[in-house]
Amino acid sequence: MSVSTWLRKDSDMDHHYRHIRFSYREGVGRIELARPDHLNSLTEIMHEDLRTVLDFLASKEELRGLLITGTGRGFCAGQDLSERPALPEGQVRDLSVGLKQNYEPLILRLKALPAPVICFVNGVAAGAGVSLALACDLVYAVRSARFIQAFTRIGLLPDAGATHALPRLVGAQRAMGAALFAEPISAETAERWGLIWRCLPDEELEATMEAVHTRLAHGPTRAYAATKQALQAATGNTLTEQLDLEAALQKSLGLSADYREGVRAFAEKRQPRFSGS
Ligand code: T3D
Numbered sequence: 001m002s003v004s005t006w007l008r009k010d011s012d013m014d015h016h017y018r019h020i021r022f023s024y025r026e027g028v029g030r031i032e033l034a035r036p037d038h039l040n041s042l043t044e045i046m047h048e049d050l051r052t053v054l055d056f057l058a059s060k061e062e063l064r065g066l067l068i069t070g071t072g073r074g075f076c077a078g079q080d081l082s083e084r085p086a087l088p089e090g091q092v093r094d095l096s097v098g099l100k101q102n103y104e105p106l107i108l109r110l111k112a113l114p115a116p117v118i119c120f121v122n123g124v125a126a127g128a129g130v131s132l133a134l135a136c137d138l139v140y141a142v143r144s145a146r147f148i149q150a151f152t153r154i155g156l157l158p159d160a161g162a163t164h165a166l167p168r169l170v171g172a173q174r175a176m177g178a179a180l181f182a183e184p185i186s187a188e189t190a191e192r193w194g195l196i197w198r199c200l201p202d203e204e205l206e207a208t209m210e211a212v213h214t215r216l217a218h219g220p221t222r223a224y225a226a227t228k229q230a231l232q233a234a235t236g237n238t239l240t241e242q243l244d245l246e247a248a249l250q251k252s253l254g255l256s257a258d259y260r261e262g263v264r265a266f267a268e269k270r271q272p273r274f275s276g277s
Pocket of ligand 1: 151
């Protein structure tokens with residue numbers, strides 16, 4: 001199904017997005033980065049659009065998931081470098097300003113959404129484009145995609161959360177090698193390393209997005225949210241803290257309609273019909 005056929009029910013959705021496309025259907029949002037001629041590199045305007053849409057999604061109680069992808073041959077080439085022209089001698093630029101105003105709010109908003117955020121890397125991802133993908137809860141990538149920690153090529157260090165995500169996902173050596181040398185990592189290698197969940201044939205991207213949409217829209221939403229919360233907390237928790245968190249979350253899920261339906265369906269040897277409540 002093409003994006004244009006997605007239902008647009010909510011008046012908030014009439015917001016005019018300039019550098020992204022957005023749709024919302026069955027409680028599942030879909031963001032497409034939409035500056036294909038510039039490999040969807042991130043502009044000030046794109047950041048504004050993303051903040052607006054993520055705030056809209058955060059306000060939806062019935063939110064069941066978010067899918068993110070890019071238009072054209074790239075996913076996202078990081079910061080739009082045309083917004084960072086070379087400065088005349090004697091002038092300086094404080095790069096922490098853009099990170100604090102744009103990148104930090106983006107990464108934290110994605111992490112804070114209770115529902116799973118799933119990224120579909122449709123082509124090259126570079127610089128903060130990789131950071132954006134890795135801030136999502138799960139990453140699929142087409143076989144032709146590449147991941148490039150392009151930062152050192154322009155004299156910077158990986159940012160927008162990349163130095164947090166990379167070593168946790170792939171280990172210290174692979175993180176260091178990828179970051180220092182900024183060589184392209186193929187989607188197949190990314191899958192083998194555990195940088196991403198799954199590498200797909202290019203032609204299966206749209207069908208996979210639709211299948212994931214259906215799973216999120218008809219899945220046990222509260223169990224998905226609790227899973228996201230627990231796995232996010234795990235990186236900073238002791239085992240005892242994590243066991244406590246699991247018990248608290250499971251206690252609450254044990255009271256849910258989806259748990260009742262799940263065990264009933266098991267006993268009746270049929271597929272569960274989850275309501276998300
Ligand atoms: O500044 C701060 O606020 C700090 C935060 C920094 C975060 C960062 O993300 S820093 C890293 C920024 N990104 C990069 O350094 C990557 C730059 N891009 C590339 O190295 C290459 O484009 C790729 C390796 C990603 C892809 O190469 P290729 O050969 O497939 O495509 P291309 O021909 O280089 O790019 C196609 C077009 O997209 C081209 O435009 P043109 O010549 O056809 O008019 C190119 O200029 C444009 N483009 C690609 N990346 C960017 C970009 N335009 C602006 N900004 C980009 N990042």
